[in-house]
Each structure stands twice: as structure tokens, then as C-alpha cells.
Amino acid sequence: MIWEWRNITLLKHFxxxxxxxxxxxxxxxxxxxxxxxxxxxxxxxxxNWESAPSEIRWLYALFLAIDANFRLACKNVxxxxxxxxxxxxxxxxxEEQQYKTFLTDVGKCPQEKxxxxxxxxxxxxxxxxxxxLAATGAGTIDCSRHNFKRPCGVGDLQKGEKSVNMDxxxxxxxxxxxxxxxxxxxxxxxxxWSMNLWQCMHQYPSTIHLRHYDNKTITFLVPKxxxxxxxxxxxxxxxxxxxxxxxxxxxxxxxxxxxxxxxVATSTCKMGPGSCRDTLxxxxxxxxxxxxxxxxxxxxxxxxxYI
Numbered sequence: 001m002i003w004e005w006r007n008i009t010l011l012k013h014f015x016x017x018x019x020x021x022x023x024x025x026x027x028x029x030x031x032x033x034x035x036x037x038x039x040x041x042x043x044x045x046x047x048n049w050e051s052a053p054s055e056i057r058w059l060y061a062l063f064l065a066i067d068a069n070f071r072l073a074c075k076n077v078x079x080x081x082x083x084x085x086x087x088x089x090x091x092x093x094x095e096e097q098q099y100k101t102f103l104t105d106v107g108k109c110p111q112e113k114x115x116x117x118x119x120x121x122x123x124x125x126x127x128x129x130x131x132x133l134a135a136t137g138a139g140t141i142d143c144s145r146h147n148f149k150r151p152c153g154v155g156d157l158q159k160g161e162k163s164v165n166m167d168x169x170x171x172x173x174x175x176x177x178x179x180x181x182x183x184x185x186x187x188x189x190x191x192x193w194s195m196n197l198w199q200c201m202h203q204y205p206s207t208i209h210l211r212h213y214d215n216k217t218i219t220f221l222v223p224k225x226x227x228x229x230x231x232x233x234x235x236x237x238x239x240x241x242x243x244x245x246x247x248x249x250x251x252x253x254x255x256x257x258x259x260x261x262x263x264v265a266t267s268t269c270k271m272g273p274g275s276c277r278d279t280l281x282x283x284x285x286x287x288x289x290x291x292x293x294x295x296x297x298x299x300x301x302x303x304x305x306y307i
Contacts, residue, residue, distance in 0.1 A: 003275055006282045007086040028089040029151030029176045033288035035143045037295065038062055041178035050181065057217065058245030061182035065144030065223070066170065066193075067254035068161040070137035071265045072280070077134075078272030085274025092284040093277040094152045094172055102168055103158070106203060116191045116231050130159055134273050138280070139166050140254055141173045144186050147253040148291055149284040151176040156277075163193055167200055171208040182217045186251030188226040191234045219243060223251035260287055 014031045016023050039045055039060045049060050080096060089095030130136050135156035142149060153173035157165055166187075187193055201209055210216075222230060222238040230238070240246040264283050268276045 003086070003278060006278065010087065010091065010282070010285070026088075026090050028095055029091070029173075031087070031090040031285075032092055032149070032151035032176075033285055033292060034151070035146050035148035035288075036292060037146050038143050038148070039178075039180055041180075050179075057182050060180070061184055061217075061245060062177065062180045063144040063184045063249060064150075064170075064186065065142045065251050065253045066140070066166055066185065066187040066190075067142070067258070068137055068139040068157060068166070069254075069258045069262070070157075071258070071262050072135075072138040073133050073265070073269055074135040074156070074271065074273060074276045075269055076132055077270065078274075080273050083272025083274040085277050087278050087281050089152055091281045092149045092151065092154045093281050094155045094169070096156075096273070096277070099155055099168065102205070103164065106164060115195075116189075116234055135276075136160065139169050140257070141169050142254045142257060144184075144251050144253040145249055146291065146295070147256055148288050149257065154280070154284065156273075161189075163200070166193060167197065167204070168208065171201065171204065171210055174210050175208060179212065180216070182245075184219045184221060184246070184249075186221040186223050186240075186249075188223055190220045190222055190238055191230060194220040221246075221251055223255075225250070225252055225255075257287065 010031050011017065011023050011026070016026050016031070019025050034040065036044065039062055041049075045060060052060065080100075085093075085096065087093065089098075136159060137157045139155055139157055139161065140149065141153035150173045152175075153169060155165065155169050170185075185194075198213065201213075220238060221240055221243070222234065224240055227235055227239060236242065240249055240251060261280070261283055264280065268279050271279065
């Protein structure tokens with residue numbers, strides 16, 4: 001009962017009952033609470049922002065943070081056929097069937113070993129124990145400045161933190177972003193993940209390709225807390241502190257989000273796959289909404305502290 005109520009309430013909050021085509025016409029990611037402070041063309045950007053001179057383009061940059069959480073594991077107690085879920089990619093979790101099809105088609109490529117420090121997230125990505133689990137955890141793409149979950153930016157992990165899973169998450173959520181010219185991406189293993197990102201993209205379906213990526217200013221970073229675990233050249237190349245336009249961003253936003261959602265895992269781990277995803281979707285939406293309503297107060301406190 002509560003599962004159905006959550007789904008109906010989600011559709012109600014986003015006005016889907018007014019669509020003549022019905023709720024079946026709901027587009028993926030359209031029921032996500034968006035970050036009002038992130039750049040959104042046509043909403044909060046000035047006219048002709050695309051032609052801004054290079055010295056102020058950083059004002060219109062989108063900051064993203066990537067991470068995985070293995071506390072959000074889900075036990076293998078049902079199946080997608082018996083428990084398919086009701087949201088179907090409308091909010092934060094991606095559409096499951098398309099995701100599984102993608103992994104079946106391109107997910108068999110071996111994971112490359114780390115050329116930096118021996119990062120377990122890289123080297124053990126294919127060896128994590130998944131016995132008795134439908135999902136070993138979840139990966140996410142967040143707004144790293146304001147700690148919002150992004151549309152279609154969350155997905156289950158079948159083993160460890162494989163690059164192919166995180167690639168799909170990144171490219172899919174970018175389809176819900178306008179043609180932003182400056183992109184700053186933080187990931188604790190970005191030195192490995194970013195090496196072959198564009199070559200891998202061309203092996204993926206064209207529907208998720210990042211458009212005009214070669215005309216964008218894209219900067220890869222490592223979150224500040226994770227940076228000391230890297231070799232010296234990485235600490236120089238991927239530091240927030242050494243790059244212009246970063247402000248006081250630390251790139252650790254997903255970690256704070258995980259602290260909020262982890263207590264829910266004691267319940268969701270025993271649910272079927274659809275119920276688990278929909279329940280987490282509901283909590284992510286509640287988290288984003290609370291961030292919106294508290295943004296004025298939190299920004300005021302941050303401004304006071306920085307001054």
C-alpha cells in the first residue's frame with residue numbers, strides 16, 4: 001500500500017495527472033527535484049551566457065561528484081519480473097531494463113588495473129563477493145557543490161565499482177543537462193576512470209553520448225579527503241586547491257549524502273529489486289526537497305563563515 005502511495009504522490013507532485021497522454025508518457029528523470037543553484041539554461045542563466053569571455057566562464061560551470069556505496073546492497077529475494085518497480089526511471093534511479101541491456105552488450109570488457117596507488121575500487125571491481133545479492137551497492141552522480149541527487153544518476157552495482165557502470169551513470173545523467181560549456185567532475189579514482197572515458201563512450205549507444213564534449217572545458221578532480229591516497233603527480237594534477245574557479249569545493253558531497261541514506265539500507269536490503277529502488281527514490285527526493293527548502297538558510301550560514 002505505501003509503495004503505491006509513494007508512486008502516486010510522486011506523480012501528483014510533478015503534475016503528471018494533467019498530461020493528456022497519461023502517466024505512461026512520463027519521461028525519464030522528469031520527476032526529480034532539481035538543484036536550483038546549478039546552471040540550467042533558460043532558468044537561472046543570463047542571456048548570451050554561452051558567449052561569455054573565457055575569464056568568467058567558470059561562473060556557469062556544473063560541478064559533479066561520482067561515488068559508490070556498498071551499504072545499499074540488496075539481497076536476492078525476488079526478481080525484476082516479480083517486483084519490477086513502479087517509477088521506471090522517472091526520478092533518480094535509471095530505468096532498469098535499459099541499464100541491464102547495456103551491461104549485457106558492453107559490460108563484459110575486463111576492468112583495467114590501477115596505474116596509480118593500488119586502489120581497491122579499481123583492482124577489486126570484478127572480485128567483490130556478490131553471493132546472495134541482487135545488487136552489491138549503488139553508484140551515484142551528484143551535484144558536488146550543493147549535494148543534490150541528479151535525474152537518472154543512481155544505479156545498482158552487480159559486482160564492484162566497475163568503470164562501465166559508472167560510465168553509464170555519468171553519460172545518462174548528462175542527457176538531462178543543457179549544453180553546459182564548463183564541467184568539473186570529481187571522483188576518488190578519476191585518475192583511472194578518466195583515462196579512456198572518451199574512447200569508451202564511442203563504444204556505447206549513441207543515445208547516451210555526451211554531445212560536443214570536445215568543445216567543452218572539462219576538468220577532472222579528486223575529492224580533497226581522498227587525494228592524499230594518490231601518488232604525487234595525481235595530487236598535483238587533480239587538486240581542487242590548485243585550479244582556478246573551484247572556490248572551496250571539496251568534491252566530497254556524495255559521502256555526506258550516503259550518511260543520510262545509509263540507515264534506510266537496513267530495510268531496503270530485504271526488499272525486492274523494484275521496491276528497493278522505489279523506496280530509495282522516495283528518500284532521495286525527500287533529501288533533495290529538504291535541501292531546496294533549507295538552501296536560503298544554509299547559504300547564509302556559509303556566506304557568513306567565509307566572510
